[in-house]
Amino acid sequence: MKKYTSVDDIQDLKEFLELAKKIKADPLANKKLGKDKTIGLLFFNPSLRTRLSTQKAAQNLGMECMVMNLNTEGWTLEFGDGEVMNGAASEHIKEAAQVVSQYCDIIAIRSFPTLKDKEKDEAETVISSFVKYASVPVISLEGATEHPLQALADALTIEEYKTKERPKVVLSWAPHPKALPQSVPNSFVKMMKKMDVDFIITHPKGYELNPSITEGVTIEHNQETAFQGADFIYAKNWSSYNDYGQITNQDPQWTIGKKQMELTNNAKFMHCLPVRRNVIVTDEILDSEASLVIPEANNRTFSAQAVITKLLTQ
Amino acid sequence: MKKYTSVDDIQDLKEFLELAKKIKADPLANKKLGKDKTIGLLFFNPSLRTRLSTQKAAQNLGMECMVMNLNTEGWTLEFGDGEVMNGAASEHIKEAAQVVSQYCDIIAIRSFPTLKDKEKDEAETVISSFVKYASVPVISLEGATEHPLQALADALTIEEYKTKERPKVVLSWAPHPKALPQSVPNSFVKMMKKMDVDFIITHPKGYELNPSITEGVTIEHNQETAFQGADFIYAKNWSSYNDYGQITNQDPQWTIGKKQMELTNNAKFMHCLPVRRNVIVTDEILDSEASLVIPEANNRTFSAQAVITKLLTQ
Amino acid sequence: MKKYTSVDDIQDLKEFLELAKKIKADPLANKKLGKDKTIGLLFFNPSLRTRLSTQKAAQNLGMECMVMNLNTEGWTLEFGDGEVMNGAASEHIKEAAQVVSQYCDIIAIRSFPTLKDKEKDEAETVISSFVKYASVPVISLEGATEHPLQALADALTIEEYKTKERPKVVLSWAPHPKALPQSVPNSFVKMMKKMDVDFIITHPKGYELNPSITEGVTIEHNQETAFQGADFIYAKNWSSYNDYGQITNQDPQWTIGKKQMELTNNAKFMHCLPVRRNVIVTDEILDSEASLVIPEANNRTFSAQAVITKLLTQ
Numbered sequence: 001m002k003k004y005t006s007v008d009d010i011q012d013l014k015e016f017l018e019l020a021k022k023i024k025a026d027p028l029a030n031k032k033l034g035k036d037k038t039i040g041l042l043f044f045n046p047s048l049r050t051r052l053s054t055q056k057a058a059q060n061l062g063m064e065c066m067v068m069n070l071n072t073e074g075w076t077l078e079f080g081d082g083e084v085m086n087g088a089a090s091e092h093i094k095e096a097a098q099v100v101s102q103y104c105d106i107i108a109i110r111s112f113p114t115l116k117d118k119e120k121d122e123a124e125t126v127i128s129s130f131v132k133y134a135s136v137p138v139i140s141l142e143g144a145t146e147h148p149l150q151a152l153a154d155a156l157t158i159e160e161y162k163t164k165e166r167p168k169v170v171l172s173w174a175p176h177p178k179a180l181p182q183s184v185p186n187s188f189v190k191m192m193k194k195m196d197v198d199f200i201i202t203h204p205k206g207y208e209l210n211p212s213i214t215e216g217v218t219i220e221h222n223q224e225t226a227f228q229g230a231d232f233i234y235a236k237n238w239s240s241y242n243d244y245g246q247i248t249n250q251d252p253q254w255t256i257g258k259k260q261m262e263l264t265n266n267a268k269f270m271h272c273l274p275v276r277r278n279v280i281v282t283d284e285i286l287d288s289e290a291s292l293v294i295p296e297a298n299n300r301t302f303s304a305q306a307v308i309t310k311l312l313t314q
Numbered sequence: 315m316k317k318y319t320s321v322d323d324i325q326d327l328k329e330f331l332e333l334a335k336k337i338k339a340d341p342l343a344n345k346k347l348g349k350d351k352t353i354g355l356l357f358f359n360p361s362l363r364t365r366l367s368t369q370k371a372a373q374n375l376g377m378e379c380m381v382m383n384l385n386t387e388g389w390t391l392e393f394g395d396g397e398v399m400n401g402a403a404s405e406h407i408k409e410a411a412q413v414v415s416q417y418c419d420i421i422a423i424r425s426f427p428t429l430k431d432k433e434k435d436e437a438e439t440v441i442s443s444f445v446k447y448a449s450v451p452v453i454s455l456e457g458a459t460e461h462p463l464q465a466l467a468d469a470l471t472i473e474e475y476k477t478k479e480r481p482k483v484v485l486s487w488a489p490h491p492k493a494l495p496q497s498v499p500n501s502f503v504k505m506m507k508k509m510d511v512d513f514i515i516t517h518p519k520g521y522e523l524n525p526s527i528t529e530g531v532t533i534e535h536n537q538e539t540a541f542q543g544a545d546f547i548y549a550k551n552w553s554s555y556n557d558y559g560q561i562t563n564q565d566p567q568w569t570i571g572k573k574q575m576e577l578t579n580n581a582k583f584m585h586c587l588p589v590r591r592n593v594i595v596t597d598e599i600l601d602s603e604a605s606l607v608i609p610e611a612n613n614r615t616f617s618a619q620a621v622i623t624k625l626l627t628q
Numbered sequence: 629m630k631k632y633t634s635v636d637d638i639q640d641l642k643e644f645l646e647l648a649k650k651i652k653a654d655p656l657a658n659k660k661l662g663k664d665k666t667i668g669l670l671f672f673n674p675s676l677r678t679r680l681s682t683q684k685a686a687q688n689l690g691m692e693c694m695v696m697n698l699n700t701e702g703w704t705l706e707f708g709d710g711e712v713m714n715g716a717a718s719e720h721i722k723e724a725a726q727v728v729s730q731y732c733d734i735i736a737i738r739s740f741p742t743l744k745d746k747e748k749d750e751a752e753t754v755i756s757s758f759v760k761y762a763s764v765p766v767i768s769l770e771g772a773t774e775h776p777l778q779a780l781a782d783a784l785t786i787e788e789y790k791t792k793e794r795p796k797v798v799l800s801w802a803p804h805p806k807a808l809p810q811s812v813p814n815s816f817v818k819m820m821k822k823m824d825v826d827f828i829i830t831h832p833k834g835y836e837l838n839p840s841i842t843e844g845v846t847i848e849h850n851q852e853t854a855f856q857g858a859d860f861i862y863a864k865n866w867s868s869y870n871d872y873g874q875i876t877n878q879d880p881q882w883t884i885g886k887k888q889m890e891l892t893n894n895a896k897f898m899h900c901l902p903v904r905r906n907v908i909v910t911d912e913i914l915d916s917e918a919s920l921v922i923p924e925a926n927n928r929t930f931s932a933q934a935v936i937t938k939l940l941t942q
Contacts, residue, residue, distance in 0.1 A: 028350055036656055038684060048389060048410075052380055052417040056352060059378045064687045066680055072386050072700050075676060084906040086805045091902035094914075095921065096676075099901060102926040103680040177400045273413060274405030278398040286408075293409065298416040342664055362703065362724075366694055366731040370666060373692045386700050491714045587727060588719030592712040600722075607723065612730040 001314055004307045005127050005140040007148045007190035013155065020156050020299075020306040027060045027305065033312055034063030040104035041067045041141065044111040044126065049273060050141045050149065053300035054108060060305055061312070066104065079125050093126075097133035106137050106311055113144035113181050115245030121145060122210075137311040139304075142183055145210075150272050151187035152303035155195060157296045158232055161268050166196050167231035168265070172223060173203030174280040175250045176237030184272050185238050186213050193217065202226035206248040210241050223254060230264040235271050235280050257282040261290065268292045315628055318621045319441050319454040321462045321504035327469065334470050334613075334620040341374045341619065347626055348377030354418035355381045355455065358425040358440065363587060364455045364463065367614035368422060374619055375626070380418065393439050407440075411447035420451050420625055427458035427495050429559030435459060436524075451625040453618075456497055459524075464586050465501035466617035469509060471610045472546055475582050480510050481545035482579070486537060487517030488594040489564045490551035498586050499552050500527050507531065516540035520562040524555050537568060544578040549585050549594050571596040575604065582606045629942055632935045633755050633768040635776045635818035641783065648784050648927075648934040655688045655933065661940055662691030668732035669695045669769065672739040672754065677901060678769045678777065681928035682736060688933055689940070694732065707753050721754075725761035734765050734939055741772035741809050743873030749773060765939040767932075770811055773838075778900050779815035780931035783823060785924045786860055789896050794824050795859035796893070800851060801831030802908040803878045804865030812900050813866050814841050821845065830854035834876040838869050851882060858892040863899050863908050885910040889918065896920045 003009055010016055023030070039058045041051060051067065058065045077096055078089035085092065100107055111126035121144040131138045140148055158169065169192055171185060185201075186209060192199040193216070200218045201209070208219070220226040227233065235256050240246045255278070261267060269281065269291045277283055285291060317323060324330055337344070353372045355365060365381065372379045391410055392403035399406065414421055425440035435458040445452045454462055472483065483506055485499060499515075500523060506513040507530070514532045515523070522533070534540040541547065549570050554560045569592070575581060583595065583605045591597055599605060631637055638644055651658070667686045669679060679695065686693045705724055706717035713720065728735055739754035749772040759766045768776055786797065797820055799813060813829075814837060820827040821844070828846045829837070836847070848854040855861065863884050868874045883906070889895060897909065897919045905911055913919060 031350075036659075036688075038687065040680065046389065048382070048405075049413055051382070052354065052414065055380050056417045059352065060350075066683050068676070068679070069383075069386075069697075072697075075674065078905070082906070082911060085904035086907050090904065091676075092905050094905075095901055095903060095925075098922045099677055099925045100680065102922065103684045103929060273409055275409060276399035276404065277392070277406050277408075278396070279400050283396060294412045294416065297409075297413045301417060345664075360703065362696070362719075363727055365696070366668065366728065369694050370731045373666065374664075383697075383700075587723055589723060590713035590718065591706070591720050591722075592710070593714050597710060608726045608730065611723075611727045615731060 001310045003131055003138045004148060004311065005131060005138055005143060006146050007151050007187050007194070009148070010194065013194045016152070016306060017156055017159050019309060020152070020302045023305045023309065024302040027302070030309065031060065031062040033309065034058060034061035037105040037312065038064040038066060038103065039106045039108060039308065040100055041065065042100070042107065042109045043069050043141070044071050046071065047110055047141060049297055049300055050110065054141065054304045056301045057304035057308055061308055079129050093129040094133050097130045098135065101135040104136060106139060106308065107134050108139035108141050110141035111143055113183070115179055115181065115239060118244045139307060139311070144181070145183055146187045147183040148187050149300065149304055149307065150184055151191040152307065153296060153299040154188055154234065154270065155191050156299045156303055157270065157292055158195065158197070161292060162231065164231065166198055168198040168229055169232045169234060170226050170230045171201045171234045171236065172226065172256060173207050174235045174237050174254050174256055175252060176276060176279060179239040179245055179247050180237050182209055182238045182241055185209055185236050188234060189213050189217060200226050204249045204251060204254065206240055206243065207238065208241060209238070223260060224263055227260050227263040230267045233261065233264060233267045233269050235269065237280060255279060255282065256285060258284055261285055270296055273297055315624045317445055317452045318462060318625065319445060319452055319457060320460050321465050321501050321508070323462070324508065327508045330466070330620060331470055331473055333623060334466070334616045337619045337623065338616040341616070344623065345374065345376040347623065348372060348375035351419040351626065352378040352380060352417065353420045353422060353622065354414055355379060356414070356421065356423045357383050357455070358385050360385065361424055361455060363611055363614055364424065368455060368618045370615045371618035371622055375622055393443050407443040408447050411444045412449065415449040418450060420453060420622065421448050422453040422455050424455035425457055427497070429493055429495065429553060432558040453621060458495070459497055460501045461497040462501050463614065463618055463621065464498055465505040466621065467610060467613040468502055468548065468584065469505050470613045470617055471584065471606055472509065472511070475606060476545065478545065480512055482512040482543055483546045483548060484540050484544045485515045485548045485550065486540065486570060487521050488549045488551050488568050488570055489566060490590060490593060493553040493559055493561050494551050496523055496552045496555055499523055499550050502548060503527050503531060514540050518563045518565060518568065520554055520557065521552065522556060523552070537574060538577055541574050541577040544581045547575065547578060547581045547583050549583065551594060569593060569596065570599060572598055575599055584610055587611055629938045631759055631766045632776060632939065633759060633766055633771060634774050635779050635815050635822070637776070638822065641822045644780070644934060645784055645787050647937060648780070648930045651933045651937065652930040655930070658937065659688065659690040661937065662686060662689035665733040665940065666692040666694060666731065667734045667736060667936065668728055669693065670728070670735065670737045671697050671769070672699050674699065675738055675769060677925055677928055678738065682769060682932045684929045685932035685936055689936055707757050721757040722761050725758045726763065729763040732764060734767060734936065735762050736767035736769050738769035739771055741811070743807055743809065743867060746872040767935060772809070773811055774815045775811040776815050777928065777932055777935065778812055779819040780935065781924060781927040782816055782862065782898065783819050784927045784931055785898065785920055786823065786825070789920060790859065792859065794826055796826040796857055797860045797862060798854050798858045799829045799862045799864065800854065800884060801835050802863045802865050802882050802884055803880060804904060804907060807867040807873055807875050808865050810837055810866045810869055813837055813864050816862060817841050817845060828854050832877045832879060832882065834868055834871065835866065836870060837866070851888060852891055855888050855891040858895045861889065861892060861895045861897050863897065865908060883907060883910065884913060886912055889913055898924055901925055
């Protein structure tokens with residue numbers, strides 16, 4: 001593996017999950033692997049979980065960590081070829097990626113979508129440009145269309161908590177006051193397609209995800225029908241893909257509560273966090289034993305550590 | 315000790331100060347104690363001394379340090395129970411505290427008061443919520459009503475520089491152009507009440523601190539009377555507690571200078587820093603041999619290191 | 629060597645470059661030198677290369693690194709003597725420098741010029757005040773009038789790539805949409821005067837640098853004449869020194885392209901980065917084998933490491 005910017009980069013998920021489980025059982029076992037190596041974490045957007053868990057993962061491997069919050073420092077990059085750079089951008093991605101490669105053994109980047117320019121977002125301009133020009137492996141800390149580290153933690157969590165060989169997993173849209181990216185659900189869908197699960201997506205009409213990603217997955221617009229017999233409910237809000245970046249529905253009936261969870265097979269509740277209580281999910285569910293959100297967040301460390309391990313031993 | 319968010323958390327001050335002195339004599343003696351452990355420093359407000367000294371303390375113990383400046387990253391938390399989170403807050407403290415606990419062995423937090431909402435400030439909403447929901451020990455890097463790490467450094471400094479068994483210590487209000495918190499004087503008062511000192515507070519009428527904190531302490535509104543025979547002058551500005559958060563007096567007569575210091579028993583001058591020269595204290599005093607502000611700042615490292623040591627060996 | 633805030637601080641450049649080359653050949657050879665020591669990186673202005681390369685250099689020496697972005701945290705310092713500090717500044721440099729010296733073994737600072745107040749900029753108020761009051765060595769991460777770490781990396785790069793004993797080096801002004809400091813060209817000029825090179829500066833009239841720095845150096849206002857037979861072209865924009873901080877000319881004829889490079893002796897192209905493509909230099913040159921900008925950026929690590937090594941072994 002030479003990069004991890006998409007769930008598509010995983011060649012053998014089983015092996016990957018075995019590695020993550022092994023790491024979780026003894027996180028410091030491989031502390032010499034990253035000795036004298038450095039990971040650069042570049043944030044074009046804020047981050048809490050991703051930053052701390054990736055930093056922790058790197059430390060567990062004995063790596064040094066250099067964190068740059070580029071969002072607050074107004075580092076404007078040019079991505080176009082042949083541009084006359086007499087505007088706001090002071091540096092071209094060609095130099096930026098090559099320069100950071102001089103100081104880091106792995107570059108990890110967070111760069112959110114515009115949610116306005118679909119074409120630009122789908123091109124994953126920032127991350128794919130780093131992949132193109134960097135001379136070291138690149139990790140996505142959430143890009144414009146994917147959040148592959150989250151999806152790996154989610155897969156690990158489902159592996160750990162499933163009580164049958166082929167559990168039913170439901171990805172359910174839930175309301176939210178702000179327009180959010182599709183990166184988490186996109187990566188989750190891709191991940192579920194790689195797992196031995198009975199997977200179904202439920203959302204109000206108008207919230208269809210990119211059809212090339214959901215191809216082959218059952219989409220059910222009736223949330224109650226979707227939840228029947230589910231073993232895992234994965235809640236997430238996202239903005240419209242067709243009416244790009246728009247909020248087309250905020251129906252509070254979709255907030256996940258006792259009423260919905262009672263339809264399931266005593267399902268576990270998952271969410272990538274941060275989660276808006278009583279908007280995405282009720283207190284009752286989030287504070288119940290059904291909720292896996294904290295162990296799921298904990299798994300962020302081990303999934304990141306598995307990715308870094310793979311990249312350092314490729 | 316399971317947390318250090320108030321001077322009240324100190325059970326045996328003598329033992330604590332002995333530990334701090336031992337650490338200062340050989341700061342790296344215990345470098346294996348924090349091996350493979352991580353402290354998370356979360357700042358909702360700016361910090362220089364506290365951040366660098368706590369980071370240094372952690373490093374002296376061999377810990378990894380993860381710093382988050384949450385103030386510049388607009389991480390808005392919800393603290394209320396049962397709230398429908400459809401406003402600005404994107405994460406509830408319940409999740410935030412539990413999640414950070416997954417990645418850190420100790421969580422240290424700075425969160426200043428509003429100086430507008432007395433009830434909210436006195437509830438120490440941010441820090442007490444972290445204490446409530448985190449699964450690891452919590453340290454205050456200055457809260458709404460206390461700055462216990464500063465007070466411990468102050469106690470250590472007085473211990474080191476006192477020339478008699480029971481020195482006279484005067485906490486003196488001094489003018490300042492901005493409304494400042496009462497956290498430093500509050501913790502200092504609590505600390506002095508635990509020490510074998512002759513302690514007195516002096517301030518203009520209207521600057522009474524929280525009476526439940528100053529209970530039993532002599533308050534003298536005449537600065538000259540208070541300074542008579544003092545061994546330590548601890549200067550600090552604070553805003554009014556009764557007329558909450560207001561500046562009710564900026565009397566330049568209270569600026570500490572030669573005139574006042576001459577009334578003392580060749581007293582040492584202390585201040586937590588940052589200090590406004592020629593407003594809080596004159597250049598003449600601050601640049602004189604009487605000033606302890608730099609060794610006092612140096613003691614921040616060892617007091618933080620004592621606290622972390624206690625929390626890691628509890 | 630007790631500080632490195634100017635190229636003037638270098639006493640024996642040959643020895644320095646030998647050290648840097650030795651470090652580059654085996655960057656981790658001296659990993660115990662910085663054990664249990666801390667470098668504080670204080671940024672009053674944004675930084676990418678300088679921050680990452682200095683951090684990397686410190687890590688290569690086994691040092692701990694504490695980074696403070698003072699620019700985003702609004703840390704306003706007072707520098708004047710005897711000031712009554714009732715304005716914006718909350719701390720005097722006297723305390724700030726002494727306090728940071730308590731926690732760090734080396735202090736490194738970035739502080740850009742105002743480009744408005746020539747006298748203040750030439751006084752290097754921030755960095756020279758840290759030098760005056762700090763009790764530990766100070767490194768400039770780019771000040772108001774010099775960027776000595778960059779110049780050292782440039783010298784190392786010329787040493788590595790020169791193919792004759794006394795190469796011809798041309799510093800060429802190039803256009804830029806914003807008014808930029810003179811610190812990079814100032815330090816480069818000072819460095820070239822220390823090296824065995826045939827050095828010439830070319831710029832449009834009105835862009836004369838500080839004459840006390842360029843004293844004795846040939847200045848040629850015709851770029852084509854200057855480039856004849858050159859072995860190294862060092863491109864850089866700067867604002868006017870005489871008409872202080874102003875852009876007096878943006879002549880696109882000065883953009884360095886094939887036309888100019890063909891006049892040279894197959895010269896190498898250098899720039900400190902970030903570089904604006906097709907404004908400072910054409911894509912054609914920057915993407916050609918003549919360009920040294922990436923190895924030059926890489927040398928930032930080794931020049932910083934040489935400086936830190938010198939300061940720790942003084």
